[in-house]
Amino acid sequence: MSVPVRSELQRVTLTVNGAAQELEVEPRWLLSDVLRHQLGLTGTHVGCEHGVCGCCTILAGGRPARSCLMFALQAEGLEIQTVEGLASADGTLHPLQEAFRRHHGLQCGFCTPGFLMAALPFYRTAEGMSDQELREALAGQLCRCTGYAGILQAVRTASSIARERGQA
Amino acid sequence: MTTKLFGERVERREDGRLLTGAGRFTDDLAHDAAQAAFVRSDFAHARICDIDVSGALDVAGVLGVYTYDDLQGGFAERLPLLIPHRDLKSPRTQYALARNEVCYAGEVVAMVVARDRYIAEDAAQAIRIEYEPLPVVVDLEQAVAVGSPLTHSDAADNVAAHVSEMKGDVDGVLGSAPHVFKWRFRPERSASMPMEGRAVFARYDSGQDTIEVYDSTQAPTGIRAGLAELFELDWDRVHVIAPDVGGGFGVKVMQFYPEEVLVPWASRQLGMPVKWTEDRREHFIGSNQERGQIHDVRVGVDAEGRILTLDVRFLHDTGAYCPYGLIVPIITAAQLPGPYRLANYRYSFWSVFTNTVPVSPYRGAGRPQAVFVMERVIERVAHELGLDSLEVRRRNFIQPDQFPYDVGVSWQDGGPTVYDSGDYPGGFQLLLDSLGLDGARQQQAEARAEGRLVGLGVGCYVEGTGIGPYEGATIAILPDGTVSAATGLSTQGQGHETIFAQIVADELGVPLERISVTTGDTRRIGFGVGTFASRSAVVAGHAMLRAARSLREQTAKLASTTLEVAVEDLVFEAGAVHVRGVPEKSVPLGRLTLVSNPLRYAYGRDARFAAELAQRAYAKADRPLPEGSRPGLSALEYYSPAAGVFGFGMHAALVEVDRRTCNLKILRYVIVHDCGRIINPLIVDGQVLGGLAQGIGGAFYERIHYSPEGQIQNASFMDFLIPYATEIPPVELHHLETPSPRNELGVKGVGEAGTIPVPAVIANGLSDALGVPIDHVPLSPEELFQILHREPA
Numbered sequence: 001m002s003v004p005v006r007s008e009l010q011r012v013t014l015t016v017n018g019a020a021q022e023l024e025v026e027p028r029w030l031l032s033d034v035l036r037h038q039l040g041l042t043g044t045h046v047g048c049e050h051g052v053c054g055c056c057t058i059l060a061g062g063r064p065a066r067s068c069l070m071f072a073l074q075a076e077g078l079e080i081q082t083v084e085g086l087a088s089a090d091g092t093l094h095p096l097q098e099a100f101r102r103h104h105g106l107q108c109g110f111c112t113p114g115f116l117m118a119a120l121p122f123y124r125t126a127e128g129m130s131d132q133e134l135r136e137a138l139a140g141q142l143c144r145c146t147g148y149a150g151i152l153q154a155v156r157t158a159s160s161i162a163r164e165r166g167q168a
Numbered sequence: 169m170t171t172k173l174f175g176e177r178v179e180r181r182e183d184g185r186l187l188t189g190a191g192r193f194t195d196d197l198a199h200d201a202a203q204a205a206f207v208r209s210d211f212a213h214a215r216i217c218d219i220d221v222s223g224a225l226d227v228a229g230v231l232g233v234y235t236y237d238d239l240q241g242g243f244a245e246r247l248p249l250l251i252p253h254r255d256l257k258s259p260r261t262q263y264a265l266a267r268n269e270v271c272y273a274g275e276v277v278a279m280v281v282a283r284d285r286y287i288a289e290d291a292a293q294a295i296r297i298e299y300e301p302l303p304v305v306v307d308l309e310q311a312v313a314v315g316s317p318l319t320h321s322d323a324a325d326n327v328a329a330h331v332s333e334m335k336g337d338v339d340g341v342l343g344s345a346p347h348v349f350k351w352r353f354r355p356e357r358s359a360s361m362p363m364e365g366r367a368v369f370a371r372y373d374s375g376q377d378t379i380e381v382y383d384s385t386q387a388p389t390g391i392r393a394g395l396a397e398l399f400e401l402d403w404d405r406v407h408v409i410a411p412d413v414g415g416g417f418g419v420k421v422m423q424f425y426p427e428e429v430l431v432p433w434a435s436r437q438l439g440m441p442v443k444w445t446e447d448r449r450e451h452f453i454g455s456n457q458e459r460g461q462i463h464d465v466r467v468g469v470d471a472e473g474r475i476l477t478l479d480v481r482f483l484h485d486t487g488a489y490c491p492y493g494l495i496v497p498i499i500t501a502a503q504l505p506g507p508y509r510l511a512n513y514r515y516s517f518w519s520v521f522t523n524t525v526p527v528s529p530y531r532g533a534g535r536p537q538a539v540f541v542m543e544r545v546i547e548r549v550a551h552e553l554g555l556d557s558l559e560v561r562r563r564n565f566i567q568p569d570q571f572p573y574d575v576g577v578s579w580q581d582g583g584p585t586v587y588d589s590g591d592y593p594g595g596f597q598l599l600l601d602s603l604g605l606d607g608a609r610q611q612q613a614e615a616r617a618e619g620r621l622v623g624l625g626v627g628c629y630v631e632g633t634g635i636g637p638y639e640g641a642t643i644a645i646l647p648d649g650t651v652s653a654a655t656g657l658s659t660q661g662q663g664h665e666t667i668f669a670q671i672v673a674d675e676l677g678v679p680l681e682r683i684s685v686t687t688g689d690t691r692r693i694g695f696g697v698g699t700f701a702s703r704s705a706v707v708a709g710h711a712m713l714r715a716a717r718s719l720r721e722q723t724a725k726l727a728s729t730t731l732e733v734a735v736e737d738l739v740f741e742a743g744a745v746h747v748r749g750v751p752e753k754s755v756p757l758g759r760l761t762l763v764s765n766p767l768r769y770a771y772g773r774d775a776r777f778a779a780e781l782a783q784r785a786y787a788k789a790d791r792p793l794p795e796g797s798r799p800g801l802s803a804l805e806y807y808s809p810a811a812g813v814f815g816f817g818m819h820a821a822l823v824e825v826d827r828r829t830c831n832l833k834i835l836r837y838v839i840v841h842d843c844g845r846i847i848n849p850l851i852v853d854g855q856v857l858g859g860l861a862q863g864i865g866g867a868f869y870e871r872i873h874y875s876p877e878g879q880i881q882n883a884s885f886m887d888f889l890i891p892y893a894t895e896i897p898p899v900e901l902h903h904l905e906t907p908s909p910r911n912e913l914g915v916k917g918v919g920e921a922g923t924i925p926v927p928a929v930i931a932n933g934l935s936d937a938l939g940v941p942i943d944h945v946p947l948s949p950e951e952l953f954q955i956l957h958r959e960p961a
Binding site: 026028029033036037038040041042043044045046047048049050052053055082083084086087093097100101102104106107108109110111112113116131132134135136138139140141142143144145146147148149150151152 | 898
């Protein structure tokens with residue numbers, strides 16, 4: 001059997017939560033691994049490594065993407081957003097995060113960052129969705145703890161929290 | 169007293185960090201640690217002829233490659249049998265690394281440690297193992313048939329244990345009963361599947377000869393005790409911490425998985441931190457599963473559907489090894505009668521080895537099978553006698569005035585199974601009222617008139633919770649007035665940091681946000697048992713209550729001398745001790761901690777104040793720290809329940825089978841649930857609703873499918889289908905609160921409840937919808953297709 005040869009490191013610039021980061025990565029390194037273990041952004045979790053559970057969901061160029069199905073090199077030039085970038089610098093939770101807390105949208109918290117990132121692009125329109133539409137919009141994410149009830153309620157009501165704050 | 173927090177819908181203390189990505193799961197730690205990868209058997213049963221690791225050693229970045237021959241001392245022994253039983257005649261547990269023979273596909277054969285996981289997996293692939301395949305047995309009935317292949321080549325047969333118990337006169341009543349029926353039921357293999365797999369990170373310090381292990385486990389105290397023994401180290405030198413854990417559902421209560429022993433061992437061998445994080449494929453083939461049983465039931469009934477006797481013989485699939493003893497089949501046997509009076513009941517089970525992943529508890533732990541069998545029996549009895557199955561249930565319920573009620577067979581702790589309290593007819597009536605039985609029946613009739621396949625399913629259960637042996641709690645008041653509490657059991661999402669803080673807050677009169685709770689850290693408290701069997705709120709909850717009370721007494725005594733008033737005149741409120749009726753006379757709790765600690769040196773913000781108070785507090789003492797007192801305010805207490813406490817519930821579902829896709833659609837789902845007094849409704853609702861979703865998976869989607877060769881055919885999330893939000897219906901949830909008379913708070917466990925009756929409810933609903941008995945779970949659209957086309961409804 002041939003012995004696999006370790007591939008060469010390559011330079012890449014990743015823009016994560018607004019900050020550009022220069023890194024050296026192996027071409028085979030997954031974006032999820034690089035976010036977690038090179039950049040220390042461990043909020044992005046890895047649940048299946050085959051793109052089904054959605055725990056590793058991030059935003060790449062504003063759209064949800066499975067970071068376990070991307071190589072870090074593929075993220076060059078894309079604006080990457082992770083859960084660490086959601087709350088304000090002063091620690092104020094994003095309306096989605098606040099809604100998850102109010103409605104018990106998380107238990108163990110492992111799938112939560114993926115749900116937050118998956119919901120981020122559309123939560124403002126969630127109030128007007130039917131129950132079925134909202135379930136389908138979130139049907140790329142697995143949760144083993146909550147039975148989804150709290151998550152659905154949280155995503156549906158997050159924009160009202162944003163409005164509350166606007167009025168405050 | 170401050171507003172009572174017990175019973176309040178309090179938002180969770182743990183959410184802040186988990187929502188912001190600041191949680192700390194095991195794989196989030198130590199990015200520079202060496203990484204382990206494992207070589208697992210490709211064969212379900214084989215002899216290991218030769219292992220050639222030279223290819224792995226050649227890979228740059230590899231730090232160590234290990235097989236069985238590298239293990240010494242206790243590490244070379246079989247892993248422990250956790251729960252022995254007198255009838256467990258032929259127990260088997262596995263070696264940390266397989267020795268000579270592998271008995272399931274996935275059994276660990278070799279370990280590689282390398283600079284990173286990519287390299288470790290490269291090297292693992294370069295290890296060559298020569299196997300001689302041996303005959304495989306997967307099918308439970310085949311496993312007990314004469315001439316079956318043997319799971320372990322040196323065993324006499326595949327039976328680990330045979331256990332039987334009887335209440336009353338089963339044979340006599342079977343002989344005289346007006347009607348006797350015989351049926352077979354088959355709940356099949358499934359799995360917990362938490363979103364986070366298992367993970368272990370170990371850091372051995374050769375200078376101090378200490379080891380610290382972070383483990384995604386439900387039982388860190390047990391892991392610590394076991395590792396201390398294996399490493400031949402004092403307990404003080406071994407610490408195990410369960411940090412944030414991404415779900416457990418039973419699979420992580422198993423101790424020890426091979427990796428939990430090997431990763432710490434490798435850390436000592438190499439003198440460096442080592443980490444291993446399970447990937448999903450490893451979880452499918454290397455983490456325990458449950459549920460596979462075959463039940464043969466004989467039931468004797470009268471013409472009104474009263475069950476006169478029940479005789480159940482069942483085979484329990486324990487997989488290739490039985491590290492968890494007989495707990496699962498014992499629970500099945502004891503919980504099978506559920507809420508029904510059975511004057512004459514006998515069970516006999518055989519725990520059977522097969523060449524499959526080992527079996528240990530998965531949420532519900534034998535109960536979903538028990539409830540499935542009993543509730544299908546009720547439905548089939550009603551069908552045979554032409555009776556309404558709801559009425560048959562009513563005729564057989566244990567009545568509210570019959571508690572305590574002795575089921576008549578042994579409980580999992582070895583004691584009798586005695587229910588403490590409940591109201592089964594009341595709960596059932598609430599269920600039917602909430603459902604609106606007439607309306608539901610009419611909806612069903614209208615749908616059927618349109619040619620739709622709609623059925624009503626009901627299921628009732630009793631769940632033994634809150635078992636011993638014990639849990640402990642330690643609580644301290646810190647100088648800044650915050651309260652720090654810890655218990656030994658760990659948390660996988662149940663909200664322990666919140667509910668324990670609620671209990672402590674009520675006792676000490678401290679605002680919730682000033683209380684922090686640590687779970688699963690042996691550095692804080694070394695004695696404890698673990699999070700399983702829906703026991704944490706009951707057992708650790710009362711340990712917290714006792715520790716808080718003891719701390720309150722201690723604090724009151726000190727406050728009484730400090731404030732120069734009688735203890736009876738003190739009020740604990742808003743983080744301070746007040747004199748009743750004299751609002752301006754009070755002392756903050758943190759100051760009392762300072763007072764209790766007569767320091768030689770005055771430093772810190774409150775030092776001057778404290779010195780003054782201390783003078784007063786200890787004015788009459790003959791020394792700075794009077795005899796019988798100690799510095800600091802803290803308490804450590806334990807709680808050991810005399811017996812379990814039994815929650816109950818009943819579910820109803822209106823289900824439909826889509827004729828075109830054969831998929832299951834749940835039109836309505838109603839739950840009535842009783843876990844005694846509720847500490848936090850937000851969390852209890854979450855537990856029940858999450859349990860329901862897992863139950864729906866177990867009823868319809870999540871069957872672990874083995875080939876006859878012992879290979880799992882659906883070992884990925886693309887093939888083993890966990891429900892998404894689209895598969896889970898909106899739920900109507902109602903609570904009853906029948907307090908337990910067996911403990912002060914009146915609480916019962918809730919963690920597993922939601923899951924337990926669901927396979928029975930769905931199977932009953934599908935049987936009703938299709939007009940054919942559904943006697944096995946989990947089902948699938950494919951199976952419904954076959955049923956529909958075999959027997960058009």
